[in-house]
Amino acid sequence: xxxxxxxxxxxxxxxxxxxxxxxxxxxxxxxxxxxxxxxxxxxxxxxxxxxxxxxxxxxxxxxxxxxxxxxxxxxxxxxxxxxxxxxxxxxxxxxxxxxxxxxxxxxxxxxxxxxxxxxxxxxxxxxxxxxxxxxxxxxxxxxxxxxxxxxxxxxxxxxxxxxxxxxxxxxxxxxxxxxxxxxxxxxxxxxxxxxxxxxxxxxxxxxxxxxxxxxxxxxxxxxxxxxxxxxxxxxxxxxxxxxxxxxxxxxxxxxxxxxxxxxxxxxxxxxxxxxxxxxxxxxxxxxxxxxxxxxxxxxxxxxxxxxxxxxxxxxxxxxxxxxxxxxxxxxxxx
Amino acid sequence: xxxxxxxxxxxxxxxxxxxxxxxxxxxxxxxxxxxxxxxxxxxxxxxxxxxxxxxxxxxxxxxxxxxxxxxxxxxxxxxxxxxxxxxxxxxxxxxxxxxxxxxxxxxxxxxxxxxxxxxxxxxxxxxxxxxxxxxxxxxxxxxxxxxxxxxxxxxxxxxxxxxxxxxxxxxxxxxxxxxxxxxxxxxxxxxxxxxxxxxxxxxxxxxxxxxxxxxxxxxxxxxxxxxxxxxxxxxxxxxxxxxxxxxxxxxxxxxxxxxxxxxxxxxxxxxxxxxxxxx
Amino acid sequence: xxxxxxxxxxxxxxxxxxxxxxxxxxxxxxxxxxxxxxxxxxxxxxxxxxxxxxxxxxxxxxxxxxxxxxxxxxxxxxxxxxxxxxxxxxxxxxxxxxxxxxxxxxxxxxxxxxxxxxxxxxxxxxxxxxxxxxxxxxxxxxxxxxxxxxxxxxxxxxxxxxxxxxxxxxxxxxxxxxxxxxxxxxxxxxxxxxxxxxxxxxxxxxxxxxxxxxxxxxxxxxxxxxxxxxxxxxxxxxxxxxxxxxxxxxxxxxxxxxxxxxxxxxxxxxxxxxxxxxxxxxxxxxxxxxxxxxxxxxxxxxxxxxxxxx
Numbered sequence: 001x002x003x004x005x006x007x008x009x010x011x012x013x014x015x016x017x018x019x020x021x022x023x024x025x026x027x028x029x030x031x032x033x034x035x036x037x038x039x040x041x042x043x044x045x046x047x048x049x050x051x052x053x054x055x056x057x058x059x060x061x062x063x064x065x066x067x068x069x070x071x072x073x074x075x076x077x078x079x080x081x082x083x084x085x086x087x088x089x090x091x092x093x094x095x096x097x098x099x100x101x102x103x104x105x106x107x108x109x110x111x112x113x114x115x116x117x118x119x120x121x122x123x124x125x126x127x128x129x130x131x132x133x134x135x136x137x138x139x140x141x142x143x144x145x146x147x148x149x150x151x152x153x154x155x156x157x158x159x160x161x162x163x164x165x166x167x168x169x170x171x172x173x174x175x176x177x178x179x180x181x182x183x184x185x186x187x188x189x190x191x192x193x194x195x196x197x198x199x200x201x202x203x204x205x206x207x208x209x210x211x212x213x214x215x216x217x218x219x220x221x222x223x224x225x226x227x228x229x230x231x232x233x234x235x236x237x238x239x240x241x242x243x244x245x246x247x248x249x250x251x252x253x254x255x256x257x258x259x260x261x262x263x264x265x266x267x268x269x270x271x272x273x274x275x276x277x278x279x280x281x282x283x284x285x286x287x288x289x290x291x292x293x294x295x296x297x298x299x300x301x302x303x304x305x306x307x308x309x310x311x312x313x314x315x316x317x318x319x320x321x322x323x324x325x326x327x328x329x330x331x332x333x334x
Numbered sequence: 335x336x337x338x339x340x341x342x343x344x345x346x347x348x349x350x351x352x353x354x355x356x357x358x359x360x361x362x363x364x365x366x367x368x369x370x371x372x373x374x375x376x377x378x379x380x381x382x383x384x385x386x387x388x389x390x391x392x393x394x395x396x397x398x399x400x401x402x403x404x405x406x407x408x409x410x411x412x413x414x415x416x417x418x419x420x421x422x423x424x425x426x427x428x429x430x431x432x433x434x435x436x437x438x439x440x441x442x443x444x445x446x447x448x449x450x451x452x453x454x455x456x457x458x459x460x461x462x463x464x465x466x467x468x469x470x471x472x473x474x475x476x477x478x479x480x481x482x483x484x485x486x487x488x489x490x491x492x493x494x495x496x497x498x499x500x501x502x503x504x505x506x507x508x509x510x511x512x513x514x515x516x517x518x519x520x521x522x523x524x525x526x527x528x529x530x531x532x533x534x535x536x537x538x539x540x541x542x543x544x545x546x547x548x549x550x551x552x553x554x555x556x557x558x559x560x561x562x563x564x565x566x567x568x569x570x571x572x573x574x575x576x577x578x579x580x581x582x583x584x585x586x587x588x589x590x591x592x593x594x595x596x597x598x599x600x601x602x603x604x605x606x607x608x609x610x611x612x613x
Numbered sequence: 614x615x616x617x618x619x620x621x622x623x624x625x626x627x628x629x630x631x632x633x634x635x636x637x638x639x640x641x642x643x644x645x646x647x648x649x650x651x652x653x654x655x656x657x658x659x660x661x662x663x664x665x666x667x668x669x670x671x672x673x674x675x676x677x678x679x680x681x682x683x684x685x686x687x688x689x690x691x692x693x694x695x696x697x698x699x700x701x702x703x704x705x706x707x708x709x710x711x712x713x714x715x716x717x718x719x720x721x722x723x724x725x726x727x728x729x730x731x732x733x734x735x736x737x738x739x740x741x742x743x744x745x746x747x748x749x750x751x752x753x754x755x756x757x758x759x760x761x762x763x764x765x766x767x768x769x770x771x772x773x774x775x776x777x778x779x780x781x782x783x784x785x786x787x788x789x790x791x792x793x794x795x796x797x798x799x800x801x802x803x804x805x806x807x808x809x810x811x812x813x814x815x816x817x818x819x820x821x822x823x824x825x826x827x828x829x830x831x832x833x834x835x836x837x838x839x840x841x842x843x844x845x846x847x848x849x850x851x852x853x854x855x856x857x858x859x860x861x862x863x864x865x866x867x868x869x870x871x872x873x874x875x876x877x878x879x880x881x882x883x884x885x886x887x888x889x890x891x892x893x894x895x896x897x898x899x900x901x902x903x904x905x906x907x908x909x910x911x912x913x914x915x916x917x918x919x920x921x922x923x
Contacts, residue, residue, distance in 0.1 A: 024459065027463050168572055270453065270545060
């Protein structure tokens with residue numbers, strides 16, 4: 001019954017985790033060569049900026065993934081490592097491990113994404129619901145077209161425009177980074193305000209673009225819901241307008257809207273990565289960008305794996321919560 | 335046709351935007367020398383002037399030429415990937431939705447899992463693994479590899495609905511074979527929907543390619559829209575005040591996305607008559 | 614004093630291809646405790662009538678004229694809020710519950726409770742209410758999708774009577790149910806009506822059902838009320854040609870010949886024939902019928918007909 005449903009969903013989640021690890025293993029090797037080993041060898045041969053320990057790394061890598069080892073053996077080692085969250089050392093930032101770097105950057109991204117998604121989903125859904133309702137204030141109709149037009153463009157584009165306008169021209173907000181250079185991280189008010197100031201532009205780029213999409217979707221769901229028989233009957237029952245709006249219309253329209261949220265998470269994340277890159281916001285996205293620039297394959301693989309797993313887990317949680325929202329979906333069915 | 339456009343303002347506006355772009359490209363192709371889109375063909379960092387209507391960038395590219403040459407490249411990636419994605423998606427969707435059974439479960443499972451994962455990340459892994467960087471055509475193929483996921487899903491649900499319709503039953507009973515039914519009965523009815531899906535897929539593909547390029551994973555020499563923005567970011571053009579460098583690509587990208595978006599909305603209206611606002 | 618009086622009600626809808634007159638100058642009364650049936654083909658305007666009485670017509674439809682009196686109060690004069698309070702408490706509707714009339718994400722007990730609450734009544738005795746309509750006590754906590762068609766219909770009846778209205782409008786309450794359940798539900802409806810002392814307006818298209826249930830019957834055609842008469846009278850001696858054909862089309866056990874239908878199709882409400890709307894299909898039609906609209910005339914005790922020849 002209920003446990004079986006959760007177990008199935010969890011199995012799907014594990015499948016995703018396994019697929020992510022396999023992806024990281026096989027894709028780079030598809031071109032016939034292993035770009036990691038190439039990179040390591042190249043680094044090892046470079047004079048100049050030699051990172052101590054690269055020799056050790058190359059040896060370690062050969063030990064685990066050496067060309068003399070059969071592919072399946074390498075694969076098993078790789079998956080085993082990944083399951084233990086051992087993503088190896090960062091090639092470009094040796095001796096720091098990939099896991100450490102990710103652990104540092106992840107909270108920034110979660111903070112940004114969590115807050116912006118909640119805000120844009122919340123505001124957008126409410127706005128969309130009100131727009132569909134005949135009794136809503138008239139001024140709301142004027143808010144819609146700009147939001148609608150905005151949501152068609154990628155987050156980072158708006159980010160660039162906002163950066164120019166607000167940070168450069170009018171100098172209202174900081175341009176770059178997660179916090180001012182030299183500021184000491186700590187849980188004091190000054191630092192927190194600094195962080196929030198720096199997060200404002202990235203957050204705004206995401207919120208302004210996403211809200212329109214959610215509003216549009218919710219408005220559509222509301223229009224469909226308002227045409228249903230149970231809404232007509234609710235009115236015939238002499239219910240108050242607020243009751244009909246909230247408990248009959250919104251409560252039903254929000255179901256497909258939530259499904260849309262679960263499906264959109266991947267896209268939102270992709271967009272957020274680019275936003276972080278533009279603003280130098282020290283999250284996963286900026287880390288990934290840096291890793292690509294430095295050809296740090298271990299770091300790239302580690303980030304991709306972490307993100308896929310995080311998303312898979314979030315989707316899993318949403319899947320499990322959904323029947324609680326919609327009693328028609330029983331825990332029995334898949 | 336024009337009468338319909340008057341009743342479908344979204345589609346009209348979308349086509350209008352894309353036409354502006356087309357006109358720009360057409361005029362541009364006659365006025366420029368493609369060589370000017372290469373680095374070191376013009377003095378660096380000049381603001382817009384009569385000689386250089388869009389100004390020049392730090393590597394000495396004539397930005398007007400760069401836009402005229404680069405925009406079609408970006409669009410091409412989008413169209414190739416979009417068309418490939420929708421074609422593969424349609425085939426898979428029909429196979430899954432029409433024949434059902436284990437094939438359906440497999441295809442749907444793959445598509446669902448594929449959609450949970452953020453596509454950009456997979457593309458990054460692929461792009462990083464390819465030796466020596468990507469050419470424009472390779473980018474199109476890379477983006478296409480994921481572009482079929484969404485179309486498969488949406489077209490499949492349409493196929494499932496259509497399958498239950500009366501005329502399909504009739505066709506089946508009168509002895510038409512599966513592929514015959516698909517081609518002669520179902521696809522003609524799905525054309526508007528396929529059109530909307532195609533435009534949507536092209537838009538998504540362009541977004542993906544621009545994303546890869548901004549991260550620096552695109553073809554480094556090509557003056558595509560995304561690569562231009564990469565250089566803008568690389569050179570901190572915004573802070574340095576070289577506004578003309580990023581204005582042109584941003585305006586063009588906005589036009590492309592808005593145009594494709596409104597076309598999708600317009601085509602959706604054709605495909606789903608319930609969305610129509612007038613008869 | 615009548616429980617419900619409808620006087621000259623007119624409802625039309627804006628349509629790009631023409632004005633749709635869904636209800637065209639309809640008048641009838643409901644005495645207290647009376648059962649009044651309203652029959653007509655699909656598209657004759659009966660459901661629109663129900664909505665119009667409850668003042669629930671939305672654009673592009675609008676009420677063009679006429680009054681609806683509930684007891685001694687004119688519903689047409691009420692403000693929006695007053696009308697809201699009158700719904701369910703004064704005049705209640707029983708919809709086709711087996712369709713989609715119940716909120717899928719709320720327990721049915723809560724759907725009774727919220728009606729009571731929004732009318733200023735503390736929700737209580739909901740289980741007893743369920744029992745009153747023949748539902749087991751556990752129903753209160755169930756969701757609509759867990760109930761059968763007949764059970765959902767009973768829930769709708771329970772909702773309709775929870776505030777003890779004086780008039781109940783039942784709009785095709787049994788159309789989607791099988792005959793056995795149909796009978797049970799109609800019996801429940803009759804029971805609660807007796808209990809409450811309410812009047813019932815039963816809307817439908819099943820003449821057989823009407824014959825068994827109602828005291829008086831109104832026949833609608835093309836948005837107009839063409840005949841009103843006590844049920845026994847109307848079955849024994851229909852006055853209007855349309856009613857005649859309707860009764861004749863009912864299959865009977867004794868009949869040996871195949872049942873007769875009514876030739877032609879019901880007219881589009883936005884493209885009505887001139888004069889009497891039935892004249893294209895009427896076996897008795899003459900020149901006068903094309904030019905002159907018949908007005909309602911009382912031809913016998915309690916029998917009102919719109920026909921030049923009744």
